[in-house]
Amino acid sequence: MMSSHAGDAAPPSDAPSDAPWDGVAEWEWWEPSVLLVEDDPGDALLVEELVADSALKMRLRWVRSMAEAAEVLGTEIPDCVLLDLHLPDAQGLEAVSRIKAHADQVAIVVLTGLAEELTGLAAVAGGAQDYLVKGRVEPELFGRAVRYAIQRKQGEQAAVALQASQMQAQENARLERGLLPRPLLRGDDVEVVARYLPGRAQALLGGDFYDIVQSRDGTVHALVGDVSGHGPDEAALGVALRIAWRTLVFCDVTGAEQVERLEEILLAERARSDVFATLVSLTAVPGEERARLVRAGHHGLLLRTGRGIEWAEPPGGPALGVVPGGARRPVAELEVPAGAGVVLFTDGLFEGHVGRGAERLGEAGLLALAREGAGLAPEPFVDRLIERVGGLAESQGGLADDVALVHLSWN
Numbered sequence: 001m002m003s004s005h006a007g008d009a010a011p012p013s014d015a016p017s018d019a020p021w022d023g024v025a026e027w028e029w030w031e032p033s034v035l036l037v038e039d040d041p042g043d044a045l046l047v048e049e050l051v052a053d054s055a056l057k058m059r060l061r062w063v064r065s066m067a068e069a070a071e072v073l074g075t076e077i078p079d080c081v082l083l084d085l086h087l088p089d090a091q092g093l094e095a096v097s098r099i100k101a102h103a104d105q106v107a108i109v110v111l112t113g114l115a116e117e118l119t120g121l122a123a124v125a126g127g128a129q130d131y132l133v134k135g136r137v138e139p140e141l142f143g144r145a146v147r148y149a150i151q152r153k154q155g156e157q158a159a160v161a162l163q164a165s166q167m168q169a170q171e172n173a174r175l176e177r178g179l180l181p182r183p184l185l186r187g188d189d190v191e192v193v194a195r196y197l198p199g200r201a202q203a204l205l206g207g208d209f210y211d212i213v214q215s216r217d218g219t220v221h222a223l224v225g226d227v228s229g230h231g232p233d234e235a236a237l238g239v240a241l242r243i244a245w246r247t248l249v250f251c252d253v254t255g256a257e258q259v260e261r262l263e264e265i266l267l268a269e270r271a272r273s274d275v276f277a278t279l280v281s282l283t284a285v286p287g288e289e290r291a292r293l294v295r296a297g298h299h300g301l302l303l304r305t306g307r308g309i310e311w312a313e314p315p316g317g318p319a320l321g322v323v324p325g326g327a328r329r330p331v332a333e334l335e336v337p338a339g340a341g342v343v344l345f346t347d348g349l350f351e352g353h354v355g356r357g358a359e360r361l362g363e364a365g366l367l368a369l370a371r372e373g374a375g376l377a378p379e380p381f382v383d384r385l386i387e388r389v390g391g392l393a394e395s396q397g398g399l400a401d402d403v404a405l406v407h408l409s410w411n
Contacts, residue, residue: 032079032150036062037069037095038111039087043134047082047111056143066090066098073102079150080107083128085119092119093126100127107153109145129153181242183212189286190220193378193407195386199230199348199400207234207277208346208404209242213249218286221249222408224344225279225298230402233271240269241277254283255331259294263320263327276321280344284336286410291334291342296320296327299350299363302343302370303336304381309370311363341378341409343370348401349386352393361392378407 034051038044044062051060061078063069066089069081081099085092099108110123110131120131129149132142183192192212207227214220223245227234244265248258258281266277278297284290297319303312317329336342350366353359361369366389373384382405393399 031057031059032146033059033076034061034080034082034146035069035072035078036060036082037064037066037087037099038062038082038084039064040084043084043111046135050137050139050142053139054143054146055140056147058143058146064088066095069099070102073099073106077103077106080109080146082109082111082132082146084111085116085123093123096123096126096128105153105157107146107149109149129156181211181246184214184246185212186214186216187218189218189411190214191378191407191409193382195382195403195405197348197386197390197399197403199398199402207238208348208402209238210344210404210406211242211246212406212408213246215249215252220282220284220286220408220410221254222282222284222342222344222406223279224346224404224406225277226346226348226402226404227277228275234275237266237269237271237275237277240265241279245281254281255292256294256329259296259320259329263296263324266320267324270321276319278319278347280316282342282344282408284342284408284410289335289337291336293332293334294329295332296329297322299347301345302367303334304341304343304374305337306339309367309374311367338411339409341407343382343405343407345405346401346403348399348403349389349405351401352389352399353396354392356395361389378409382407 036044036047038047048060048062051058061072063072066087072078081103083095083099085095087095090098096108096110099106108123108128110120110128111134112120112123112131113134117133120133123131129152130145132145137145183194185192194210194212196208196210207229209223209225209227211223212221223242225238225241227238227241241262244262245258248254248261253261259279262279266275276297278299280293280295280298280301283292293314295314295316298316300311300313303310312334314332314334315330316332318327334342350361350363352361354361354365369388370385372388373381376384386403386405390399
């Protein structure tokens with residue numbers, strides 16, 4: 001028998017959460033489930049005797065073919081598979097590959113004949129955790145081999161999960177640099193507070209994006225948008241739209257034409273035909289008490305004035321990608337009194353749940369929360385609003401969707 005006994009690993013996944021874990025002794029109360037795939041009744045009987053005599057108590061189930069094993073693995077996943085390499089419907093390393101295809105998370109111990117040690121080594125190289133030579137193993141070593149195989153598989157899965165987490169963190173950092181730009185301002189007459197909060201369900205940033213640019217003549221441009229769906233494809237599309245928007249601003253392309261160009265980019269870059277994006281693009285000239293907006297399928301915004309906070313929803317058109325080339329999105333004007341602030345955001349800010357039930361905050365609920373902090377300066381206002389919204393969804397694990405928010409004011 002070959003076994004790379006690497007010491008005791010973490011407790012099994014179904015161990016009681018309050019049970020101590022200090023090594024081999026704790027396996028005495030745990031009974032791993034073991035699936036034996038063996039077509040020879042005599043060899044199966046030998047394994048059953050080893051299980052009966054082993055210090056490690058196991059729940060053994062015997063099947064005679066790969067087809068029967070696949071049927072079992074389709075409904076339940078054992079802790080370990082004892083696998084004969086000479087089955088009527090699977091031979092050699094093919095058997096290991098087929099078990100891994102059905103249940104890659106299960107530990108595999110291969111059963112070989114006396115003259116097949118090289119085959120056992122090849123099986124370990126092909127993904128099995130250990131191999132045993134039939135008729136050449138004692139009950140104590142048998143139980144230890146099964147235990148170590150399960151521990152080794154758990155260690156492999158933990159290492160894979162850690163590597164995936166590290167890769168996701170690196171990808172997240174790259175996407176963050178694209179989705180969360182630094183505002184490009186040319187003077188001190190514009191105040192910006194921007195926030196991005198990833199949703200709890202996402203290992204990667206989603207497709208929400210924003211940008212703020214002040215052109216050479218002092219005109220302020222702001223963008224907030226949201227690509228439907230979640231994942232790296234949607235995030236990458238959000239980055240592409242944001243960068244394209246900034247480029248169009250630099251080229252003095254604004255208003256409805258700007259949004260039409262963005263739709264062309266979305267149609268060319270989206271991974272699936274059902275992907276769409278909502279956005280609101282704002283243009284304002286410092287000194288003027290108004291702003292021009294184009295809304296594409298996006299919800300309204302918050303307007304903070306000396307009279308309080310109101311929900312504003314200027315006329316708009318459909319989201320990008322919904323009616324390719326056939327949408328009309330008017331340029332709307334919004335009165336913005338001197339000293340007022342405009343708050344643009346994505347729908348993750350108000351679509352979160354309130355408490356443990358199915359009720360969501362909604363636009364009216366968000367407006368009520370915003371009004372509670374009406375007297376605050378921009379930065380504490382924004383942080384308090386996000387904190388209050390997140391607090392209401394805390395019982396369900398926090399906000400499920402990403403949130404991008406921009407608080408913008410100009411003199």
